[in-house]
Amino acid sequence: xxxxxxxxxxxxxxxxxxxxxxxxxxxxxxxxxxxxxxxxxxxxxxxxxxxxxxxxxxxxxxxxxxxxxxxxxxxxxxxxxxxxxxxxxxxxxxxxxxxxxxxxxxxxxxxxxxxxxxxxxxxxxxxxxxxxxxxxxxxxxxxx
Amino acid sequence: xxxxxxxxxxxxxxxxxxxxxxxxxxxxxxxxxxxxxxxxxxxxxxxxxxxxxxxxxxxxxxxxxxxxxxxxx
Numbered sequence: 001x002x003x004x005x006x007x008x009x010x011x012x013x014x015x016x017x018x019x020x021x022x023x024x025x026x027x028x029x030x031x032x033x034x035x036x037x038x039x040x041x042x043x044x045x046x047x048x049x050x051x052x053x054x055x056x057x058x059x060x061x062x063x064x065x066x067x068x069x070x071x072x073x074x075x076x077x078x079x080x081x082x083x084x085x086x087x088x089x090x091x092x093x094x095x096x097x098x099x100x101x102x103x104x105x106x107x108x109x110x111x112x113x114x115x116x117x118x119x120x121x122x123x124x125x126x127x128x129x130x131x132x133x134x135x136x137x138x139x140x141x142x143x144x
Numbered sequence: 145x146x147x148x149x150x151x152x153x154x155x156x157x158x159x160x161x162x163x164x165x166x167x168x169x170x171x172x173x174x175x176x177x178x179x180x181x182x183x184x185x186x187x188x189x190x191x192x193x194x195x196x197x198x199x200x201x202x203x204x205x206x207x208x209x210x211x212x213x214x215x216x217x
Contacts, residue, residue, distance in 0.1 A: 034217040052192035117216030118152030129153035134213035137187035139196035143170040144184035
């Protein structure tokens with residue numbers, strides 16, 4: 001798992017991951033890239049990450065992938081990421097396509113629901129928490 | 145004494161308190177009116193491991209993290 005300040009260099013990450021697994025005998029490589037769209041007059045999105053829990057979440061997914069003979073990778077931005085640049089890339093490598101297709105779907109959906117990352121719209125230089133697009137993590141409400 | 149920290153958009157400094165279970169933490173946080181809007185939608189980690197049981201016991205020096213709704217990607 002890789003974290004970067006600001007936008008990701010998607011081409012570098014994509015190609016490096018491809019090279020890293022070039023001799024691993026995987027038949028399928030499925031990446032998912034998240035790019036900041038221009039909408040609602042935002043200049044950028046901005047992200048806070050709680051790394052210790054994110055690493056534990058990611059390690060659990062690595063174990064799930066390993067049990068299927070596959071491997072997952074991800075990179076994410078911290079801080080401001082301007083529109084039309086990318087804040088997220090994840091990928092699944094697996095021997096055959098079906099496992100990779102199903103795993104990338106499950107991995108990205110759980111990422112959206114349970115990875116400890118907080119998103120803010122940036123407008124006129126101000127960070128505004130994206131409350132209406134955010135999802136309570138598994139187990140939320142315990143202390144209520 | 146344990147420490148409670150508030151992550152992401154919750155604009156609040158960490159606080160220290162006496163608590164022997166997460167239920168004690170819940171009772172004390174509910175006394176804080178600035179947290180009412182957050183508690184029903186926040187998850188909890190104890191020393192960076194997610195927890196889901198109010199009876200979880202706490203010991204001196206433990207760190208409880210309050211995690212509001214997320215949106216990565």
